[in-house]
Amino acid sequence: MTVTQAPQIEHRQAAALTAAENERFVGLVRSLGPGDWSEPTDCPAWDVRAMTGHVLGMMEFTCSVREFVHVIRAGEKAAGERPAIDGMTEVQVAERAHLTREQLLARLAEAAPRTSRIRRMLPAPLRWIPMPQENEGVTEHWRLGYLFDVILTRDTWMHRVDISRATGREMVLTADHDGLLVADAVAEWARRHGRPYVLTLHGPAGGTFRDGDGGEEIALDAVEFCRILSGRGTGSGLLGQPVPF
Structure with a gap:
């Protein structure tokens, strides 16, 4: 396979990958036992529970304009001189820290298919909205479509890796996904x-x-x-x- 000739993931394919990844993440979290939630992860500030709260937060971030604006504004304030994404994730985790495991799972089960639908239906003009993002100390010029179609799915996937490693679960991996x-x-x-x-x-x-x-x-x-x-x-x-x- 020559990468320079490989087509990029298109919006429809991205939507299918998002739906499948969200479903796999929810399935993994549902399989966790009581002792798994406090296990440390490869993200030093988060145990499994906090990481799950972050993933839920990112799902709900895309589910309403009000939540989207709130997280961006609160995240920028919390970040201070740091990249805004650091503040955004801190806000998401902190605002879900009070949830019981049952409530966390229930909200994940509700948000996972909902964010998949919303991201799939995002109109082309909105996908072109610029989203400046600091990456490795450099401001890059992302588009909302790149964030929704690529980054958010990669983020969920990588956190599924993190939680699988933290809890000793064998990660479900297939070539077609x-x-x-x-x-x-x-x-x-x-x-x-x-x-x-x-x-x-x-x-x-x-x-x-x-x-x-x-x-x-x-x-x-x-x-x-x-x-x-x-x-x-x-x-x-x-x-x-x-x-x-």
Whole structure:
């Protein structure tokens, strides 16, 4: 598979991936036992419960204009000199900290299909709304469609990775779902570094990707590749090129 020739995920396909990923995340959280919720995750400030509150918050963030505006405004205030996203996630977690596990699960079950529908129906003009975002100290010019179609699904997927690792659960991985999300991350990684490479990713979500001649040759697990790109692991050479998750 040559990444430079691979089509980007289109809006309809993104909507299907979102729905499937939300369903898998809810299924994972439902499987957790009482002792799992306090387990630490790869995000040092969050245990499993706090991370679940964040994912719920991001789902509800897209479900109403009022919540969307509230989180952005409150997040910017909470962030101070830090990136706004740090304040936004803190607000989301804090405002859901009072929920019982049963309430958290009930709201997840309600929000997961609702956010999938809303993101699927987002009109094209709205998907083009600019969303400036600080990434690795640089302000990038995202579009709302990129946030809704790509980043929010990657975020949920990566937190499913986090919770699976934290609780010792085997992560459900399939080529037709996780493989597409990983391939899309590979394509963005390749665009960002712009250099030749040969990449072999192992596991159900993996594949072989290449671009150009004489580039760096990399082989590792597909999930670990994404963890490194997200900043959860460390990598040298081209693996030092981060990708937003």
